[in-house]
Amino acid sequence: MSTRPFLWRMAAYHPRLFWTGVLQWLPFNLSPIFIGLLMKLFFDNLTGYTDTPLSPWIIVVLFAVNVLVTLISIRLASRTETELNFRMKGLIRQNLLAHILRQPGARAVPGSPGEAVSQFRDDVEQLADTFRNFNLLIVKTISFISAVAVLFYMNTAMTLGVILPLLVVFYLIQYSVVRMHSRFRPRGNGRRELSGFMSEVFQSVLAVKAAGAEDSVVEEFARLSDDRRRQVVRERMMSQLMYALLPNLVQIGSGLLLLSGAVYLQPGSFSMGEFALFVHLLLHMSKYIEYSGTAVTQIRQVKGYLKRLSWLLQRSQAVSAIDLRPLDMSQEPSLTEVPAVSEKRQFKQLEAKNLSYLYPGSTKGVRHINLRIERGSFVVIAGRIGSGKTTLLRVILGLLPSLGGEVRWNNRRIGNPDEFFVPPRTAYIPQVPNLYNGTLKENILLGLAEEGLEEAIYSAVLEDDITALPDGLDTVVGVKGVKLSNGQIQRAAAARMFVRRSELLVFDDMSSALDVETESKLWERLTGRKEATCLVVTHRMAALRRADHILVLKDGGIESQGSFEELMESSEEFRSLVNENAGVRPG
Numbered sequence: 001m002s003t004r005p006f007l008w009r010m011a012a013y014h015p016r017l018f019w020t021g022v023l024q025w026l027p028f029n030l031s032p033i034f035i036g037l038l039m040k041l042f043f044d045n046l047t048g049y050t051d052t053p054l055s056p057w058i059i060v061v062l063f064a065v066n067v068l069v070t071l072i073s074i075r076l077a078s079r080t081e082t083e084l085n086f087r088m089k090g091l092i093r094q095n096l097l098a099h100i101l102r103q104p105g106a107r108a109v110p111g112s113p114g115e116a117v118s119q120f121r122d123d124v125e126q127l128a129d130t131f132r133n134f135n136l137l138i139v140k141t142i143s144f145i146s147a148v149a150v151l152f153y154m155n156t157a158m159t160l161g162v163i164l165p166l167l168v169v170f171y172l173i174q175y176s177v178v179r180m181h182s183r184f185r186p187r188g189n190g191r192r193e194l195s196g197f198m199s200e201v202f203q204s205v206l207a208v209k210a211a212g213a214e215d216s217v218v219e220e221f222a223r224l225s226d227d228r229r230r231q232v233v234r235e236r237m238m239s240q241l242m243y244a245l246l247p248n249l250v251q252i253g254s255g256l257l258l259l260s261g262a263v264y265l266q267p268g269s270f271s272m273g274e275f276a277l278f279v280h281l282l283l284h285m286s287k288y289i290e291y292s293g294t295a296v297t298q299i300r301q302v303k304g305y306l307k308r309l310s311w312l313l314q315r316s317q318a319v320s321a322i323d324l325r326p327l328d329m330s331q332e333p334s335l336t337e338v339p340a341v342s343e344k345r346q347f348k349q350l351e352a353k354n355l356s357y358l359y360p361g362s363t364k365g366v367r368h369i370n371l372r373i374e375r376g377s378f379v380v381i382a383g384r385i386g387s388g389k390t391t392l393l394r395v396i397l398g399l400l401p402s403l404g405g406e407v408r409w410n411n412r413r414i415g416n417p418d419e420f421f422v423p424p425r426t427a428y429i430p431q432v433p434n435l436y437n438g439t440l441k442e443n444i445l446l447g448l449a450e451e452g453l454e455e456a457i458y459s460a461v462l463e464d465d466i467t468a469l470p471d472g473l474d475t476v477v478g479v480k481g482v483k484l485s486n487g488q489i490q491r492a493a494a495a496r497m498f499v500r501r502s503e504l505l506v507f508d509d510m511s512s513a514l515d516v517e518t519e520s521k522l523w524e525r526l527t528g529r530k531e532a533t534c535l536v537v538t539h540r541m542a543a544l545r546r547a548d549h550i551l552v553l554k555d556g557g558i559e560s561q562g563s564f565e566e567l568m569e570s571s572e573e574f575r576s577l578v579n580e581n582a583g584v585r586p587g
């Protein structure tokens, strides 16, 4: 979407605020014209140029009224402007977030999370600021046109002969300076790269220390900082040059006006008051030209911001697809409930046919996978490290896009698996689940009503841990759950899954964090739950023994499948997995 339609679409999002802002800024922006007219009156009175002299006190009172009206205008308009600005930022960010959350989960953002956060903050900030300037530009244009009209009315010859040519010259100079500025201005200012890098470093302090890479991290930080310093200095220099040039030109213009007033006009045809009005409004109008120059340049950059945000959303026209649905401005988000599944739509079976996925630029992934899961069954995916187990789960759930094949739910082809495979149909625990810096209870519920919480905690074998925690369920777990053990994080994620009462439960290798006994207990308790249809990546005997069906993956393909006994008989790969597992973990 190009700039203008985008800005008008944003304006149409909240027309009341947008136009109230315009109206409230008008008195402040028209005030220079009013002051100019008062100056004319004052000087004409002083020089006896008028037939109807006014008491100077009336002029003083009119000045005071103007100040009062201006103050009220600023007070009201700033409030409206701030509200509009925050609403716009909220609106764009909410839409971005909604888009990102709809992307296949494992590839939600294209770059690093740090870069995404930086764009989420800076590009949105810039877009909202540009929108504010767009709103102001309308007000200032009305004020400019009014000033020209007043000057025309006062002295058409002077306006046509001196003022308008001067304004055209100002405009041309301003235009060339702005063009030069945007041509030589550095494209980025290095901020995104720098904050992206820092965010990654903060997220991987342990890895940096473990690799002894502190020095190279500091070096990279110094290099990026230096780049940013150079770019910012260059940008500042260009802007300062631009801002220094224009006011001086205006002073020269006023001098020219004075000279032409003396030379060009007949004596007596240009009063002292008119001269004061013309000089005053010339200054006002030149400020408009200066402002509009920068505002228009900023507005032109909208296209760039939209393009960058489209990259973040991994769609060429993503921002134009922004759905301007109203923001929920209520303070407390309402508790949600997972909708119940009607009997008719109950899960019966899931079929995956010929699924394939290769990681971009690599030959690794999964190929031609077929699989069937019946309601109430316990299906295990086994295989060595790197055989493709996680990839397969993600492709089935639409977290990675399949390169072919199809997934069918109750014999219905699923076109958008990433949106379909969510509670109450499916819940998924990745190998490393994510907890947020809130209480344990908040982490389990994630906005859900509390119904079924206790039962979920019991099924997740978490009840003893909660009793041992200092504040029980209200214990704050820290960023990514750092205050909990890995096993507790896994089981908190399991409780989060169970409380959503989904029909198909997908687990990606809990064994890395759970001891044998706890894992067995978890599978036992799970069997007692009525919705328990499970798809599980594991190598633990407790799960393999319980499995109705086992798929053995090797190098991204299905090596063999069947029951535990069948595979022990027919599959060399499975036998060696089981045997290795008796001693060493195979993957």
Ligand SMILES: Nc1ncnc2c1ncn2[C@@H]1O[C@H](COP(=O)(O)OP(=O)(O)OP(=O)(O)O)[C@@H](O)[C@H]1O
Residues within 6 Å of the ligand: 359, 360, 362, 364, 365, 383, 384, 385, 386, 387, 388, 389, 390, 391, 392, 587
């Ligand atoms: N983002 C990625 N880019 C490129 N290759 C990848 C990526 N993620 C995984 N792979 C490769 O794809 C293959 C399958 O990986 P996957 O994580 O699915 O294996 P896995 O069986 O789940 O392994 P593990 O037991 O360690 O979890 C591996 O060879 C892995 O190196």
